[in-house]
Amino acid sequence: MKLQEYTESRHNFEECMKCTVCTAYCPVLQVNPLYPGPKQAGPDGERLRLKDPWFFNYALKYCMNCKRCEVACPSGVRVADLIQSARIRYDHTKPKLRDRILASTDLMGKLTRPVAPVVNGVTGLKIAKSAMDAMLKIDHRRTFPKYSGRSFEAWLRSHEKEQAAFPKQVAYFHGCYVNYNHPDLGKDLVKVLNALGVGVQLLDHEKCCGIAMITNGMSEQATRHAVHNIAVLKKAVVDKGLTVVTTSSSCTLTLREEYPNLLGVDNSAVHDSLLMATRYIYERLEAGAKFRFRTDFHKKIAYHVPCHMERLGWSIFSERLLRMIPGVEFTLLDSACCGIAGTYGFKKENYEASQAVGEPLFEQIRSVNPDIVACDCETCKWQIEMSTGYSVINPISILAQALAE
Ligand code: SF4
Ligand code: SF4
Missing domain, CATH: 1.10.1060.10 (Alpha-helical ferredoxin)
Known part of the structure; x- marks a missing residue:
């Protein structure tokens, strides 16, 4: 250059x-x-x-x-x-097989879904972890996320008609985690938005945002994903006039900031219409929409702000939504990195550093001793659950649990 x-x-x-x-x-x-x-x-x-x-x-x-x-x-x-x-x-070093596997979240999800129970069982076995450690240098102490047998996309497609009946509509960039690992988070988002009179649409076939590709030396593949995703997002935002909501702070940062700043992919046509769902929901409530909450929901919740959420500057929306649930005793945890950084903490050479980075956060969670840790990032969830034993739940799912039927 x-x-x-x-x-x-x-x-x-x-x-x-x-x-x-x-x-x-x-x-x-x-x-x-x-x-x-x-x-x-x-x-x-x-x-x-x-x-x-x-x-x-x-x-x-x-x-x-x-x-x-x-x-x-x-x-x-x-x-x-x-x-x-x-x-x-x-850095033109070719990514290792391990890095390609870790970064190809879309492909791994597609391959794994039909045999999810088998994969979930095998990746939990000590012997399988030792083999992956020896052959791929994926640290054997790491716990792997579970896969779902049915994708979120398949579930939402089967509810398309009832979603289309809502007077207001949004599109949802669900990301690989919701689609392949944890469709319940997507279902919770649908429940919460429906409670506000908003129906949820799929995008016209999104691909992985590419964040793990960027950090694993696969920027060409990430750029292809970015070009595809921007075209798909334009159909929703420009052609249909929809807001696009997300539930992962890292996907959101990638779509909004990494595409133009790292990959040189212009997202100006959709940038301002891409919002974390917590921000969208908060703005709907500010505009007069109302939730009806259960009266028997009593939880001590500690909120961890993911690093990428801090960069977006939007943790305030998750915090305010959680604080408005009656019966919630809320603690905002100190600003700290959990140490996993997506695929980084899975690598054998980074495992010790990853855990050392996260330790002050783990220590604070233990001292607060909450019923639930709230967090908007799936990889923070994996790291905190593995390292502390506390259950980590996205604020959207907590809202879904707290709503009156
Ligand atoms: S704080 Fe350190 S690890 Fe994090 S992005 Fe900056 S240089 Fe990298
Ligand atoms: S924090 Fe200070 S030293 Fe670091 S990049 Fe900014 S101005 Fe430079």
Whole structure:
């Protein structure tokens, strides 16, 4: 890339005033001495890489892309984007088989669905975990998410008619997790939106948002997914005038921010119509819609804000919705990374760092001792459940549980 193209860089590295605040907020830097940290890997490194790509440092692979450095930076430098862009531009190492498997969430879901009970049983076996550890370097201490025998898409298709009867409509970008692992979250969203008089439509065949592909060196595949998804989203937003809601903070950040900033895919036609469902619901309530809650719902809930939700700046909507449920004793957990970062914590070489990053959060959850941990990210859920034993539930599902029939 020519130097000229960086006179006004997309990621603002020229704005860095070298305050080092980002280094204090980087969870990886605190546990992994091999990682140079956000300032060096981001704006400082970018100056050198533009002079000569030889300065690219392969230790940038340790960045979790959690974006905490960007939230912390007082100058608005897109530190994590600088790091991920550098990896896309300069690291041409072929992804390992393990990384391809972990990043291909759509494909794995499709292959696994017909034999979900068998796969769920096998991936829970000690011997299978040891084999994956030895052959693929997927850490044997990791617990794998379960697959569902029926996809969310199939379920919603069978309810298309009744959804179409609602006076107001939204489209739902459900993501791989809801479609293949946990359709109940999608069903809960349908229940909550229906209670507000809103019907839910599928998009005209979405693909995985591609976040795991971006961080696993598969940016070309991620770009193909992005181009496809933007075309599909345009049909909903531009042609039909629908808002598109989501239930995963990482999918949302990818669709809204990573597509243009990392993959160069223009999403301006749909960007402002892509909302976390919690934000959409909150805005409907503000506009006068009403929920009827159960009177016998009593739970102590601790809310963990996922890193990508912090970057979006939208945790306030989940928090306010949870606080409005009568009978909820609410605790907002301290801002902290859980350490899994999607596929990062599954890798043998990252497992120890992943758990060390998450430990302060796990410790706080143990001390609060809630009935439920609330969280808008599926991989945080896997990490917290595995590491603490507490049940982690998306705020949408908590709302669904708390609604009067
Ligand atoms: S994205 Fe996260 S891991 Fe990467 S440099 Fe920023 S704070 Fe550190
Ligand atoms: S926080 Fe921002 S301004 Fe400060 S060193 Fe990091 S990138 Fe530079």
